[in-house]
Amino acid sequence: MSELSSPGGQPLIIDDAKEGVFRVHRLAYTSDELFEREQREIYDHCWLLLGHESEISQPGDFKTRTIALRPIIFCRDDAGEVRAFINSCPHRGAELCREIEGNRSIFHCMYHSWTFKNTGEVHTVRAEDGFTGGFRREDFSLKEVPRIEIYRDFVFICFDPDAPDLVTYLGNVARYIDFLADQGGDGMEIVEGTQLYAARANWKLQMENVIDFYHTVPLHTSYFRFLEGTGADISGGVGGAGYDLGNGHSAVHFKAPWGRPVARWEPRWGEVEKVRLEALRADIEARIGPERAEMVCDWDCNILVFPNLTVADVVALVVRVVNPITPDMMEITQWCLAPKGEPEEARARRLHAFNTFLGPGGFATPDDIEVFEGSQRAFGAHRELPWSDFSRGYYGEATRPEAEVQSDYEGQHRAFYREWARRINGRISDRVDLAALREAAAE
Numbered sequence: 001m002s003e004l005s006s007p008g009g010q011p012l013i014i015d016d017a018k019e020g021v022f023r024v025h026r027l028a029y030t031s032d033e034l035f036e037r038e039q040r041e042i043y044d045h046c047w048l049l050l051g052h053e054s055e056i057s058q059p060g061d062f063k064t065r066t067i068a069l070r071p072i073i074f075c076r077d078d079a080g081e082v083r084a085f086i087n088s089c090p091h092r093g094a095e096l097c098r099e100i101e102g103n104r105s106i107f108h109c110m111y112h113s114w115t116f117k118n119t120g121e122v123h124t125v126r127a128e129d130g131f132t133g134g135f136r137r138e139d140f141s142l143k144e145v146p147r148i149e150i151y152r153d154f155v156f157i158c159f160d161p162d163a164p165d166l167v168t169y170l171g172n173v174a175r176y177i178d179f180l181a182d183q184g185g186d187g188m189e190i191v192e193g194t195q196l197y198a199a200r201a202n203w204k205l206q207m208e209n210v211i212d213f214y215h216t217v218p219l220h221t222s223y224f225r226f227l228e229g230t231g232a233d234i235s236g237g238v239g240g241a242g243y244d245l246g247n248g249h250s251a252v253h254f255k256a257p258w259g260r261p262v263a264r265w266e267p268r269w270g271e272v273e274k275v276r277l278e279a280l281r282a283d284i285e286a287r288i289g290p291e292r293a294e295m296v297c298d299w300d301c302n303i304l305v306f307p308n309l310t311v312a313d314v315v316a317l318v319v320r321v322v323n324p325i326t327p328d329m330m331e332i333t334q335w336c337l338a339p340k341g342e343p344e345e346a347r348a349r350r351l352h353a354f355n356t357f358l359g360p361g362g363f364a365t366p367d368d369i370e371v372f373e374g375s376q377r378a379f380g381a382h383r384e385l386p387w388s389d390f391s392r393g394y395y396g397e398a399t400r401p402e403a404e405v406q407s408d409y410e411g412q413h414r415a416f417y418r419e420w421a422r423r424i425n426g427r428i429s430d431r432v433d434l435a436a437l438r439e440a441a442a443e
């Protein structure tokens with residue numbers, strides 16, 4: 001695979017540890033060639049979230065989704081096995097299942113009326129005696145995605161038959177998925193209902209954003225005003241630590257002023273809730289020990305699983321998949337994750353928080369999308385203004401343990417872009433020519 005540079009032979013990434021400079025060329029957000037390279041070298045090989053087991057809890061349950069630009073049927077077959085099929089009729093390509101969700105043992109193709117079992121086998125072929133010679137039903141089974149593996153009820157797929165197993169791929173970020181999965185004694189579930197929205201912007205802008213604490217206070221002013229109105233103490237702001245977890249994955253921990261639906265009680269939630277949260281904390285401590293329980297109960301956390309999964313474990317628990325559609329268009333699908341058996345009132349508060357802060361019509365998401373779309377328009381001028389900067393906190397990176405950085409520093413972003421560049425074989429320069437950059441900027 002040849003090395004990719006930007007026009008004029010400039011690198012795609014400047015990563016100079018000596019000067020503490022990290023920059024990403026804005027062509028990364030606009031180029032058709034780079035988009036295609038991302039699809040072939042990242043999305044064809046990485047493990048991608050398909051869904052959560054709780055979404056298809058009964059035999060026959062299914063959802064249809066688009067993953068890495070492929071239409072997929074995510075289903076549980078009649079024997080209870082979780083499966084992922086390409087949602088295209090093996091006969092002549094028609095979209096097989098045209099519903100978003102449902103329960104079926106048999107999928108029926110509307111074009112020539114072939115039917116398929118939810119195990120993938122052909123069930124009926126209309127006027128089958130018209131086929132002769134080499135026709136065999138087995139040749140027309142539904143096409144399964146090459147790899148499907150499940151970690152703590154999160155179902156991942158991979159289009160590369162030779163990819164490493166899921167646990168190896170997840171590496172250190174698996175521990176953070178455990179923090180989510182351990183919140184409910186009876187397990188976790190996706191709350192019914194999906195939020196699906198789009199932004200006219202490159203998908204990586206959303207990935208950067210979820211681990212970007214530098215923007216939280218200045219951009220989301222309306223949410224902080226709203227919080228103040230509810231009596232929350234916002235004087236401490238949002239601070240914590242970020243981690244480069246390897247393989248492009250990262251996490252940021254922080255103690256935010258908005259309470260925590262696991263165990264950090266807020267007076268406005270009432271005394272009954274205080275008692276319930278104390279009991280919940282005791283249960284979590286008993287199950288996973290005090291050290292891990294502290295992480296689950298006291299710390300908000302945003303997780304980035306490379307390339308396109310984020311989980312915001314904050315005012316609610318938001319699982320978000322970012323789907324690149326074109327260089328300048330992404331679709332975002334998100335769900336609320338919650339402990340099974342949560343009391344009705346707590347669930348209602350969780351959903352309210354989910355919609356109020358991170359929902360597409362909430363306080364935070366529209367602010368972020370406004371920035372993404374404005375940035376994307378501005379990237380049209382990447383020839384004149386080629387670089388985006390992720391240098392913040394670089395000077396302290398080497399001195400902290402386990403690649404820990406302050407959460408509003410940008411070690412997480414650098415981890416993401418190093419993995420991105422490695423996978424697409426984008427040229428990285430480890431020497432910045434500051435004089436040339438300044439000269440170019442002044443022109």
Ligand code: FES
Nearest residue numbers: 089091092109112
């Ligand atoms: Fe489905 Fe022909 S394309 S039956």
Ligand code: FE
Nearest residue numbers: 209216364368
């Ligand atoms: Fe934001």
